Amino acid sequence: MRESYPPIEPYRHGMLDVGDGHQIYWESCGNPDGKPVVFLHGGPGGGCKADHRRAFDPAIYRIVLLDQRGCGRSLPHAADPDRAVSGRAMLHNTTPHLVADLERLRDHLGIERWMVFGGSWGSTLALAYAEAHPARVTEMVLRGIFTLRRWELDWYYGGLAQALFPDRWADFLAPLPAHVHDAGSEVIIEEYHRLLHDPDPTVAEKAAVRWSQWEGSTITLLPKASVIDSFTDSWFALAFARIENHYMRHAGFFDEGSLIRDAHLLTGIPSVIVAGRYDIATPMRTAWDLHRAWPGSELVVVEGAGHAFNEPGVQDALIAATDRFARSEP
Numbered sequence: 001m002r003e004s005y006p007p008i009e010p011y012r013h014g015m016l017d018v019g020d021g022h023q024i025y026w027e028s029c030g031n032p033d034g035k036p037v038v039f040l041h042g043g044p045g046g047g048c049k050a051d052h053r054r055a056f057d058p059a060i061y062r063i064v065l066l067d068q069r070g071c072g073r074s075l076p077h078a079a080d081p082d083r084a085v086s087g088r089a090m091l092h093n094t095t096p097h098l099v100a101d102l103e104r105l106r107d108h109l110g111i112e113r114w115m116v117f118g119g120s121w122g123s124t125l126a127l128a129y130a131e132a133h134p135a136r137v138t139e140m141v142l143r144g145i146f147t148l149r150r151w152e153l154d155w156y157y158g159g160l161a162q163a164l165f166p167d168r169w170a171d172f173l174a175p176l177p178a179h180v181h182d183a184g185s186e187v188i189i190e191e192y193h194r195l196l197h198d199p200d201p202t203v204a205e206k207a208a209v210r211w212s213q214w215e216g217s218t219i220t221l222l223p224k225a226s227v228i229d230s231f232t233d234s235w236f237a238l239a240f241a242r243i244e245n246h247y248m249r250h251a252g253f254f255d256e257g258s259l260i261r262d263a264h265l266l267t268g269i270p271s272v273i274v275a276g277r278y279d280i281a282t283p284m285r286t287a288w289d290l291h292r293a294w295p296g297s298e299l300v301v302v303e304g305a306g307h308a309f310n311e312p313g314v315q316d317a318l319i320a321a322t323d324r325f326a327r328s329e330p
Contacts, residue, residue, distance in 0.1 A: 006054070008029050024068065024069060025072055036111045036113070056326075064111075079238035095253040114137070114138060115141070115322075120281065127147070127290075139328060156282075161280055172210055172211070192211055259290075264294070267295045267296060
């Protein structure tokens with residue numbers, strides 16, 4: 001497997017007031033005069049991490065990362081024990097708000113156009129942003145395509161994926177009343193919403209960990225205890241689960257199928273779509289549908305790989321794409 005670029009630290013970072021009572025954390029790494037790229041993390045609610053900086057040649061790229069509303073180092077935080085604060089983190093937290101935040105950040109940093117890189121929910125946000133502002137995008141690198149169509153939600157939150165993971169699905173259902181176990185994704189997501197916002201913090205925390213563990217235990221082709229453990233930290237899990245559940249309840253705030261329907265708006269933007277053949281969280285079918293709807297897009301299918309950013313082969317394909325685009329004019 002290809003090694004990521006060496007660890008780096010930001011040369012600049014800050015908090016940007018984006019309105020509605022929200023402040024988002026951002027950081028810039030690499031070459032201050034380099035080719036701009038923005039990294040969009042998954043979840044939503046996952047936050048950006050130090051390893052995310054390492055998918056880009058720091059000598060060439062001006063790497064911008066941010067924590068989306070309500071998570072990571074952004075404020076207010078969805079895991080705050082003060083229910084009033086955590087409640088505010090969920091207000092004015094929709095895909096159109098996140099798209100507007102990206103434009104505000106781009107303008108704040110004085111960037112005219114940038115490459116957009118996103119995986120999982122990050123691919124969703126990348127598509128929403130680029131379809132709204134195609135003139136601001138130089139290239140796109142996407143992984144684990146997720147568009148929140150009803151069948152995608154039914155697959156992952158309605159029990160279809162349990163065909164491969166019945167034991168982990170049973171753990172996911174454990175906090176829920178038995179009568180909703182076979183009720184379908186909409187009911188299960190709604191019941192989790194109730195638990196994640198229960199006045200008893202113990203109930204909310206247990207539900208958050210179960211929700212988050214389901215993802216942590218299914219995003220790699222082979223189980224990785226370190227990955228699963230990273231999803232069990234209560235501070236991370238509360239924000240991750242609450243925000244992710246919020247977006248799933250509202251189907252991403254999209255019209256059904258709109259991201260793929262409007263992919264033609266991206267014609268002319270050089271793009272690489274990376275899909276793990278055995279991605280359980282975001283099955284390859286969505287990447288295939290997007291590729292077919294997006295003239296000129298390149299689809300890279302990684303055999304023997306699941307969903308995660310650092311799956312063998314997936315990481316290789318992502319860095320190969322960023323290296324190739326590094327030679328393109330900004």
